Amino acid sequence: DAGVIQSPRHEVTEMGQEVTLRCKPISGHNSLFWYRQTMMRGLELLIYFNNNVPIDDSGMPEDRFSAKMPNASFSTLKIQPSEPRDSAVYFCASSSTSGGVDTQYFGPGTRLTVL
């Protein structure tokens, strides 16, 4: 199994530009989570999906952030327009609710730098 796949691994952009982060969950997993990690705030849950449906987006910082999951094998997190304070590492994680307690498996992350 390839694990959770995220792209790009690194993104450097200028303030005001649109940024799109991508995630492919583990095949067969039906829950997907987007997290943000910074030194100041630690690991924050932004949004999560069950069966491709957004369940809780209360962690999304503001309307500049949006996330979609058009099918079971793909999700995007978009920031438009980006700001320097969005600089962080963004993680995607997936889990399966079948067969018992769901362990979340994380991708390698996307390191975003907004100049």
Add this chain to the structure above:
Amino acid sequence: AQSVAQPEDQVNVAEGNPLTVKCTYSVSGNPYLFWYVQYPNRGLQFLLKYITGDNLVKGSYGFEAEFNKSQTSFHLKKPSALVSDSALYFCAVRDYYSGNTPLVFGKGTRLSVIA
């Protein structure tokens, strides 16, 4: 509400000595408890979990954790630390009755093993 506390931001231990990384939790029902490790520039990696049964849980890389219901703790331990164990460790919890919801993570403890 569910919560996790990792009281130590940093733990230093000499190579070959036993290590303990502390975690306490709060849930309204029975807890599901997890430990993850994050190496530099990597995603969070699952180490072990407690669901039910034996209070001593064994995981990857020689790590184990002991569930203590009366003290609401789930400390991570290893009998003999390696320099390669130096990393950031996260404890996480979910309430048995909360259904398919995300894990709640602690702020992390940085472990430094000194040769």
